[in-house]
Amino acid sequence: MGDFQQFVTDATARLSTMSRGELYVVGDGLDRDSLWLTFLDSFPAGTNLRFRERSAYDCSTCRGFIKHFGNVVEIHDGRVRTVWSGVSASDPVFSVVAAALDEFVLSLPLSTIFRSTQAQYGTKTTRTLRDGQVEVWHHLHGRVEKRHRIEDVGAAQGNFNAAVQVFQRGLAELAQHALDTIVDLIDDNILYRGTEHRRAVTEFRSLQNRWTQATDRRAFVFANAMNPAARFRNTVIGTLVQDLSAGVDLEQAVRSFETKVAPQNYQRPRALITPAMVKAAMKTIDELGIEESLQRRFARLSDVSVTNVLWVDNDTQPRMKDGIAGLLMQAATTRSAGAGLREAKPEEIPVVSFMKDILPAAATIDLWVANSHEPHLVSLTTGRHPAAPRLFTWDNDFGWSYNGNVTDSIKEKVKRAGGNVTGKLRVSLSWFNHDDLDLHVFEPNGDHIWYQDKRNKLDVDMNAGGTLSREPVENVTWTDRVPDGEYRIEVNQYRKRDSTDVGFVIETESNGKIEHYSYERAVGHKETVEVGRMTVAGGVITAFRPGKGMQPGSASKELWGITTEQFVPVSTIMYSPNYFDDSEVGNRHYFFILKGCVNDQPTRGIYNEFLRGDLQPHRKVFEVLGDRTKCEPSPDQLSGLGFSSTVRSSVIAKVTMTGGRRRLISIQF
Known part of the structure; x- marks a missing residue:
């Protein structure tokens, strides 16, 4: 026994x-x-x-x-x-x-x-x-x-069995080449709102790869059936993959997808290219002998002629293409910040006056690189083969590429949404998806400012219904009397719609000073997050105690090898290449090349806006070529801040003149 x-x-x-x-x-x-x-x-x-x-x-x-x-x-x-x-x-x-x-x-x-x-x-x-x-x-x-x-075992098992069937069919029917094609379309920014679906596509593709290698495929399906990606076949992006897997023409399949998800007046900014279009473009490229011209790289200082440099730092002179002849600066001076200079009020000077009156006598220049300047980061690019024919409408092979994947500042978003940003005190909320977040502010006397009781202070309330935005804001502004005391700020998730691009940022402004506090986790349905306690005295914020999970957002951060929210030395100042050698093609940009500024991401060297006239008929192909022939990062590149002459902006410069005088200037563009 x-x-x-x-x-x-x-x-x-x-x-x-x-x-x-x-x-x-x-x-x-x-x-x-x-x-x-x-x-x-x-x-x-x-x-x-x-x-x-x-x-x-x-x-x-x-x-x-x-x-x-x-x-x-x-x-x-x-x-x-x-x-x-x-x-x-x-x-x-x-x-x-x-x-x-x-x-x-x-x-x-x-x-x-x-x-x-x-x-x-x-x-x-x-x-x-x-x-x-x-x-x-x-x-x-x-x-x-x-x-x-x-309680209801049958319903639970029925739901699971349905999930297994959907997953099994997706794994068996959706072709690997179709999934790869969709990822390429998304990465090339061709598919309307494609970035919202990229994670779903890649997660299902990963599951499918693991399924093909599984010893027991039935067990794999059961173990992963409750993964949200398992229902991929029945999603809107899944129907696009189904069509491609079944042999539907790419253009037709994408158009069918867009009719499901795009607004009626949507026009895809970048068309799909067909083999015939590629063949025609390659014929032109071959006839013009510009195949080598398509190979691009980051530009170096040694590529740029001295005649196209408006100003150069002493330490940078020996690296110039044409030596130091003709340069304006004759002597180097100390870089010390100067007592009180950092707190002084800068002089506002238009950029044209800065170039004409300040630059010739400047010994050193440092720019205050704010977090808000992130969209202004720019890199100069050029061809790998100097003797190759030019691609662009100007008579040189240089181009430029901005860091364009950054949204506008919260303040600008509020202004575009019709909010007031000129009051004595402002608290703004910004988030990044279709959720309906609500800003709640409790004044020192207990008055509650929110969407049901705006008290003439809350003037923007987005994603509450109707049109949804992926750049929503809410805004509370005090235009008259600002009560002194402690304010409590909260954010409530009224309706959760998205699981991507989660979190939010709070922006406060008083007495011209802007501060940010970020929450980087998802906010659950009906969840309330305490942003913090704000102390106001004399109408000015004197202290802010962030709540749990809130992080100060205006602290400096590393971008392209430089640290923001501080002064960074300028090595070179130049116009954009379309204004080199006395050319005047299109809008002028002002480039401030910064010491140590290195773009660490592959960057486009070809934009359709730059192309010469005989290449314009092949814009669709060149749009794809621009994404497929990016410049690989290099340590000795020309990168810094760029400002367009057609967009209102400003940057603070700390200038040491050749005689030793130090000036703090707000350059106005």
């Missing part, structure tokens, strides 16, 4: 361990009595003899356990494992019983997810009275963990 009590202990422990994860059942339509008969028939001869009316282990309590838990399995490291795996391995009797049950259960196909309405199957012990003696009997028993209990 074996040790049945140890068998019970092992089986109970095994079930408890399995229950920490997801549980499944095998044997669709299985006759549960077959499990019980397998148990009884598996005992070695002479180990389950008749006891009173039935055999020793023919127990109705244990029978209930085996019928309900006997075919429950887990999926561990891609393999199906049963309740009986390894149970009583050292026992000569019950190791045989467990092995027989294990073999039988593993022979059955995965059926569905395990759910139960009951909390317990079987009883740990029972007691009987025989001849005046109490007998204690041990039984197989198990508890159903809360995560596996549900």
Whole structure:
């Protein structure tokens, strides 16, 4: 006879361990009595003899356990494992019983997810009275963990089975080449709102790759069926992949997708290119001999002629293409900041006057690089082959590329949304998806400013309904009296719609000083986040205590190798290449090349706006070429801040004149 009590202990422990994860059942339509008969028939001869009316282990309590838990399995490291795996391995009797049950259960196909309405199957012990003696009997028993209990088992299993079917069909029907094509369209920014779907596409593609390599594909499907990506086939982006997998023409498939997701008046900014278009463009490229011209790189200082440099720092002179002849600056001076200069009010000078009156006598120049200047980061590019024909409308091979993937400042967003940014005190909320976040401000006297009681202070409330934006803001401004005391600021998630681009930023402004506080986690449905407590004295913010999870957002950060919110030395100042050599083609830009500024991302060297006239008929192909022939990062590049003559902006410069005088100037563009 074996040790049945140890068998019970092992089986109970095994079930408890399995229950920490997801549980499944095998044997669709299985006759549960077959499990019980397998148990009884598996005992070695002479180990389950008749006891009173039935055999020793023919127990109705244990029978209930085996019928309900006997075919429950887990999926561990891609393999199906049963309740009986390894149970009583050292026992000569019950190791045989467990092995027989294990073999039988593993022979059955995965059926569905395990759910139960009951909390317990079987009883740990029972007691009987025989001849005046109490007998204690041990039984197989198990508890159903809360995560596996549900009132409507049929509905839960039906939902799971539907998810399995959708996942299985997607894995089998969606072609790898179609998924790769969609990722390329998204990365090339061709697909309307494609970036919203990129994660779904790549996650499903990853699952499909793992599925093809799985030892037990059915187990893989079950283990991942509840992953949101498993329902990819039935999503709007999934229908696009279906079409491509079925052989639908790329242009037709994308147009069908766009009719589902795009507004009626949407026009895709970048058309798809066809083989015929590529063939025609390549014919022109070959005829003009400009294939080498398409190879681009970051420009170096040694590429630029001295005649196209407006100003250069002394330390930079030896690196110039044409030496130092003709340069205006004759002497170097110290770079010390100067007492009180940092706090002084800068002189406002138009850029034309700065170039004419200040630059010729400047010995050193440092720019205050603010976080808000991130969109102004710019790199100069050129061709890899200097002798190759030019691509652009001006007579040189230089181009430029801005860091264009950054949204406008919160203040500018509020202005565009119709909010007031000129009051004495302002608190603005900005977020990045279709969620409906609400800004709540409690004044020192307890007055509550929010969308239901705006008190003539809350003037922007976006994503509440109707048109949704991915650059929403809310704004509270005090234009007249600003009560002194402590303000409490909160953000509430009124309606959660998105799971991407989560978090938000709070911007405060008083007395001309702007501060940011960011929350980088998702805000749950109906969740309220305490942004912080703001102290105001004399109408000015004197202190701000951020709430839990809030991070100061106006602190300096590393961008392109430089640190923001501080002065950075300027090495070179020049116009944009379309104004080199006395050319005047299009809008003029002013480039301030900064020491140590290095763009660490592959950057476009070709833009359609730059192309010469005979290449314009092939704009669609060149749009793709611009993305596919990016300049690889290099350490000796020309990068810094750029400002267009047609866009109002400003930057603060600390200038040391050749005579030693120091000036703080706000250059106005």
